[in-house]
Amino acid sequence: MAQVNRMDDAIAPIAEELSRALGVDRETLQRELTLLIIEYKVPPEEAKRSLLKKHRRSIIAGKARREAEETIAPSALRQVPEEPPKPLKDLRVGDAGITIIANVIDPEYREISTPRGPATVISGMLEDSTARLHFTAWVDIPDIFNVRAIVARDVYVKSFHGMPGVNINEKTVLEAYDGLVPPYRRTCRTLKDLSSTDGASDVETEGDVLSLRPGSGLIERCPTCSRVMQKGQCRAHGRMEGVPDLRIKAVIDDGTGSMICVLDRKLTESLIGMSLEELRSMPDRAAGLINTGIIGKPLVVRGNVTSGDFGKIFVATEAEWPADNVPEMAKQLLGEIR
Template identity: 30%
Template sequence: MTTDVASTASGIVEQFSDHADIDQDEVESDLKELVGEFKVPLDEAERTVRNNLMDEHGIEQGAVTQSGAAPDSEDLSDDEFSPTPVEDINEADEWHDLLVDVIELWDPSHPDMAQVGLIGDDTDIIKFVIWENDGEVPVELLEEGETYEINNVVSDEYNGRYSVKLNSSTSITQVEGQAADGRSDNVVVDGVLVAVKSGSGLIKRCPDEDCTRVLQNGRCSEHGEVEGEFDLRIKAVVDNGAVAQNVVFDQEATEDVADIELEEAKQMAMDALDTGVVAQEISNKVLGQYFKIEGPELGQNVLVENATATNSVDDDQIQSLQDRLQAEMAETSAGNDSQQADAAA
């Protein structure tokens, strides 16, 4: 073990040689403490020490990897865009280009985390993270549902699960009118609609041609402050007792299952001076209904093309399914927090 620690310490010093003067004895001591006293696996200890050194010397995340320094900017700019299939990302600390859809955005669980979520193509999905650098966000934030060409992301690994980090070496181009085709063939799911998620109801989208971004506080991340065009959607969870499935209803599907028209929803919001009444009305109509749904899978979501309500389920059954869903979400959140805390270490 002593030989392995010494070799790892030597490798870390070499990786930082272009950035800082690192004392190998101190690195070796830190590794021994993590491995010997805290029983941290050597590869995880190496990652922790590297991240601590980057913080200590003000070196940006991704500038140094276990493979050495990041490619320099001239090399990056000269490279042609050559996307890696997501399913082929199976090693840590490698550089990739990606053509992906943004499947889902999560709430960051670390103060230095600017954005986190899932991206995917037609081969697989993968977690992505954007870390702040001294309070600055190094790249443009991504929009859920949009497609991007992303140059130069670095892969990471935790407990056998791979993710990618976007940093100042990364360049991002939104692809208009082109999809990464992360959708599968149509699938059929059925179950009780047990939850209506945030972002459902009456929303506004950017009116700019070819832009469908959902506005946040009246602003499009690409086009700034715009008037916006109203739309309806439902982001929900359908549970059949064995599997809980995220589903997304577009305007047409929402109008069908909730028996509400867009103009009616706009009038409701205007009368109440609150768009939240629309989400509540929709929730009242669909919650507890048993649906048979057909549509393509996009990451963890099924995009509803056809939905048939078969019958209602009693309150006790709904509560039982909701309790199971909340337990699963809590377990998933705990796993994500553990992974993100390790990445921030």
């Protein structure tokens, strides 16, 4: 608390100085400085330079706009919103007119199919200190390949694979960001926190495995579409010769909330210490071995939270027992197998 108060004391005189120099409302400047310095961890001098550049450009643009209004019809003028930047963690599907400041990670051209036919887009990841999200640019902006970080104004947010995704179109105003955007560092988040999002990318949580949902254990997938088959039938392709697979659909709880967590074959084999082939060789015991090997035990998982028709689901890309529980887990698993 004392550190925050000291930061507030440092922000106030900068806001006052900028207000006198730019003629911009001091409360607006203080709010933007607070976001940059405290939320984004931007050094005060960098934040000051960023706002000087931003508002000087706004003043010049405003003068040019007033001159243009004499010769251009009002309907042809586009007002660029000057919203304070929003942390990526707080973005929700349906948000529009949003301003963000973020690092650009691995942008690439991609060919995609749309209702209007094939389209070329630029896609990649954006990150700030709070989150990492996918982005899609529907306009050709080759400069994005040459910048470390951007300020993007007037972006909108749509669902991408069950998670919020930033969309950039012809209305978006993009600039290279001269300041430092701290990289995203994954920290353990509560299930209550994750449940309040519209989905999240590259997150971590820890909880106890309460139960396994139907569809866990030995399954068969359609060789054509990879859907899980029921009694030799695929919903899309009818009767097929299924491909054996293994998964766990666990209900995990951390005391703040609960969520279904899906673990693929590789993670399931790693956690229970047995392979798909070994479990298939003992079908009568497989379900029991999986249940006793995981139910009631704490589990650390990393991956993505997706939001869909069935609520929030944690799709794990990594899973492990907490470090202080590994010896006990191994002992119990060996006992079960014997």
